[in-house]
Amino acid sequence: MTADIHLLQGKIVTDPEQRPKNVLKLIEELALEILNEEELAIAASQTNKTSAEGSA
């Protein structure tokens, strides 16, 4: 058997300087993901704090 080089070589980008067509949309999506994550982290820390106070 031989390794499937075509599948293993990854995506070779012919013009690395070129941005994706929907770059603005992607930036918005990324900002949203990071914001959501921050909110989840804050909510989790508040829940922990409340449960710790409750158990105390």
Added chain:
Amino acid sequence: MNVASKPSEPTLRKKFSILIIQLGGVDEVFRSLMALKAIKHLYPEMSLHVIVRKDVSAPVKRIEWLSSVIETPSFKEGEDPVKKVAVWIDQVIHEQYDILTNWTQSNRYARMAAITATLIPAIIKFGDYLREDLSFGSYDAWSMYRQAWMRTPIEQDIHVIDVITTQLLTALQIHAGDPHPDASSLAVTSKYFFKVVPENHSSTWLARPKNLKWIAVHSRSVGERGSELVAMILKRHPDAGIVMVGETPCDWDTESNPRIINFTGNLHFDSLVQVLSQCVWMISGPGAIVDLASLINLRVLYLNSPQDSHSLKWTESGPYGNGHIALTFGDSFLPGVTYATWSYFFSEWFHKNSFDIKTHFSNLGFADAIDQVQIYRSRIRPGNEGGGVCYENIFATPLNFETWMFRMRGQMARAWFCGWLPNVDLEIAKVKANPELMKRIRVAKDSVKVMSKLCLEGHAQADQLRITSDSIKTPHLMSIEDRDQIEEHGRKLLEIEALMSRVVQVEPELDCFVKWYQQMMHNATGETIGQMAKETMHAFELVNEGLDLIAIYAQKTLELGKPKAVAQAKVIEIQK
């Protein structure tokens, strides 16, 4: 992890700038560091850059051989998040990357990481990304493999660290050249893995009794009954001390015993590394601390959750390295059984396996409990067995079909992506033949044959589709006959796919082939019918190669159960 050098002539390697996107939890960050250390060892001239989330960046900042550590942005009140992210991306791409790879595995952060991978330019890309329709795609074979078999309930025997290491090492061999010829076999893990920051060290730990052998216990993951385990250790081993670690404060009674130090809830990362690196064992359930222990070469007794006892999924992310012990319980955590297991391996240097673990359990009065647990020992396989970590059941339990397939899937991946197969006869010789396994293999063999026929038919249909499509001069203008032919081939391909799913209903263990086929088709990039047809042919070829492998192993395993002629006894005449 051991990294074996490739005995080769020095080649002129290119110097690449490599960006790793790891936006998962700290457990994933530790696993990525293990893989990166192996890469750095074999390709010392590569500059490695890592993107991590801000809240898990502390360990990565303690690694001196990384060229840069980039944190995801955080937002202040009143700040425009979109603008901040745009500025951040601009800063990140200030460095030009030759290779970018997204190693984020957890579903929670997968989308964030995929968007980042799409936005940052690089010449060669690996991992998952976000397509124009905002669905996930994979740039390469190993990433498709992770999607098809590791993010699904399908069980396979390649650890995630081995997957990402092999992915990047293969990429570098293809694009940069062979690894450094002077890189000898070297253990990647070490208690000095992280840069030491003495000012953050714990004074309580420095003042501990130095004559004790310290055992770290991650109390949260061990659970409430862990206190019984600790009591047994302290009672029977006067030379042992317990240090309790973990973010969640532990309320076990620890004040009354000077041989217990409770660091739960208040340990800085640097202090945690300092403490663990001076322990001899760690007892823990699943969690990031297990990956940290693996990195700094601390032996782990790994306690699987009882709800995971019927699955081997834990082997994808369990402790990495030689000599770790993993336990799976039938119903619930059993402190006595855990103690008996740990004490057997703790005193291994003393008894040198002069008696087996069952005898040890009997001596401690737990003989009846041994059936309620499975015990595995981790081992790094030598190169001729495929390399990577594996977990061997220390009881020679009869192999069932599911476990047989679990091993087969790893071999398929090695054949597909490494072009490598172990010696089948040697592999089969390790199988403990039993009637139940033979019966199951015989049944499954029929399904394998059917699926193989379907693949051949699918391949032929896709080939016909390609020929028809190639004969059309322009895709915008075709005869009605050509259109009907293309539609007919397409319809037949859909039928074949439906039939493959029906085979899986009969033999669920073959679902891995359907998942792999679907993943390949999902990531097909052809822009014309002809190109898509070629990719379909390729998908059927790979699935069929995997099925061939199963058929070979099935045949060889069945031969183990066949009666063999007994050699004629040599009669020695006794001369009077």
